[in-house]
Amino acid sequence: MQYDLAVVGGGILGLAHAWQAARSGMRVAVFERGAFADGASVRNFGMLAIAAQQPGPELDSARAGLAAWQEVAAGAGISLRQAGCLFVARRPEEMDVLAERAAATGPAVQDFALIGPEDLARHVPGLTDAALGGLWSPEAWKADQRGAPAAIAAWLARAHGVTFHFNTEVTHAEGGRIETAGGSYRANHVVICGGNEFARLCPEAWAASGVSTCRLQMLRTLPRPQDWRLDPFVMGGLSMTRYSAFADCAALPALRALQQQHMAEASAHGVHVIIVQEDDGSITLGDSHHYGADAAPDDPARVDDLILGETDALMRLPERRIAARWVGNYAHMPGRALLRMHPGAGITAVTNTNGQGMTHGFTVAAETIAQIAS
Numbered sequence: 001m002q003y004d005l006a007v008v009g010g011g012i013l014g015l016a017h018a019w020q021a022a023r024s025g026m027r028v029a030v031f032e033r034g035a036f037a038d039g040a041s042v043r044n045f046g047m048l049a050i051a052a053q054q055p056g057p058e059l060d061s062a063r064a065g066l067a068a069w070q071e072v073a074a075g076a077g078i079s080l081r082q083a084g085c086l087f088v089a090r091r092p093e094e095m096d097v098l099a100e101r102a103a104a105t106g107p108a109v110q111d112f113a114l115i116g117p118e119d120l121a122r123h124v125p126g127l128t129d130a131a132l133g134g135l136w137s138p139e140a141w142k143a144d145q146r147g148a149p150a151a152i153a154a155w156l157a158r159a160h161g162v163t164f165h166f167n168t169e170v171t172h173a174e175g176g177r178i179e180t181a182g183g184s185y186r187a188n189h190v191v192i193c194g195g196n197e198f199a200r201l202c203p204e205a206w207a208a209s210g211v212s213t214c215r216l217q218m219l220r221t222l223p224r225p226q227d228w229r230l231d232p233f234v235m236g237g238l239s240m241t242r243y244s245a246f247a248d249c250a251a252l253p254a255l256r257a258l259q260q261q262h263m264a265e266a267s268a269h270g271v272h273v274i275i276v277q278e279d280d281g282s283i284t285l286g287d288s289h290h291y292g293a294d295a296a297p298d299d300p301a302r303v304d305d306l307i308l309g310e311t312d313a314l315m316r317l318p319e320r321r322i323a324a325r326w327v328g329n330y331a332h333m334p335g336r337a338l339l340r341m342h343p344g345a346g347i348t349a350v351t352n353t354n355g356q357g358m359t360h361g362f363t364v365a366a367e368t369i370a371q372i373a374s
């Protein structure tokens with residue numbers, strides 16, 4: 001069968017491309033190496049992080065991505081809730097950053113509110129006494145990251161006629177053709193959405209681009225029974241120096257300097273803490289950031305301890321026993337959010353390089369498909 005579009009990779013970016021193409025009338029097939037998606041798309045926090053974006057094109061992209069998620073989640077029956085997020089300050093330098101961000105105004109700025117210590121408990125249970133205040137935003141959504149790819153794939157097949165080839169690794173791609181162990185397939189265009197692994201299919205283009213890999217460690221607690229509920233994402237000071245929502249704050253250099261001096265080990269491992277509760281009551285915790293193809297830290301257990309230490313400094317979790325630990329990877333390019341390349345005629349390779357493909361992936365896919373269709 002001749003397809004209009006062959007998509008390599010069944011993670012969120014591959015599925016977003018398949019959806020955008022199918023609803024524009026293309027015959028689409030998705031080739032996924034695993035029995036189900038097993039990359040970054042099922043290993044993350046499921047955070048659609050509108051609040052974490054820099055006002056301007058980045059924020060616009062995130063908001064467009066959210067609108068697409070809402071449509072897809074309704075169609076595919078995926079859990080997607082408006083969780084909101086709370087950045088918690090434990091140091092005056094962090095409070096300065098939050099106050100500055102809360103004071104920023106403009107039509108395209110996120111909805112932020114500065115929260116005094118007396119009001120923190122209204123948003124988040126169990127914060128430690130070290131909390132000085134926080135910055136609240138309703139603009140963060142929680143998707144069920146573990147269930148979403150399978151549910152979206154089933155819906156695309158059912159409602160949009162997309163063909164799925166699971167357990168099918170693509171070993172070669174060139175204009176109009178892909179090869180798998182089970183045979184070759186023809187398509188007018190191939191889009192490679194293999195996450196940080198498209199190096200294998202386009203090694204020269206990958207090497208020439210300067211893209212690298214980021215490795216992240218994550219943890220999940222045992223499920224907590226119904227009597228305790230954490231609705232928002234909770235983050236601390238290390239997230240303020242990581243997310244571009246705060247990049248323009250004049251108070252940021254002082255916070256960075258403080259972290260280098262007093263949180264040197266956590267900073268060196270790229271630790272910043274995000275705490276969120278899943279639908280089953282478990283709490284997902286992370287993460288760390290190690291860069292480069294061979295970036296595993298010498299002592300991963302120590303990195304887990306740093307994540308847990310930062311978590312404990314922010315919150316008293318009702319369930320602290322760890323049920324799962326895992327590693328996720330994404331393609332990384334400093335200062336660039338996206339790598340979209342054309343390694344040959346009829347081939348596009350796309351990956352988010354800012355670690356926010358859940359937030360921006362649907363917007364990226366709409367752009368790619370518009371380019372291919374034009």
Ligand SMILES: Cc1cc2nc3c(=O)[nH]c(=O)nc-3n(C[C@H](O)[C@H](O)[C@H](O)COP(=O)(O)OP(=O)(O)OC[C@H]3O[C@@H](n4cnc5c(N)ncnc54)[C@H](O)[C@@H]3O)c2cc1C
Nearest residue numbers: 009011012013033039040041044047170195328357358359
């Ligand atoms: C720990 C962690 C936390 C994150 N948290 C967030 C977050 O909260 N919010 C957010 O916006 N972003 C987050 N991200 C980033 C986000 O998860 C990624 O940007 C996004 O999931 C990438 O999607 P993808 O489809 O490009 O890649 P992947 O999800 O990695 O999917 C690639 C798929 O391609 C398949 N594949 C690869 N090669 C082949 C081949 N040759 N043939 C067939 N199939 C192939 C793989 O099996 C895989 O299923 C996080 C990432 C990590 C690692």
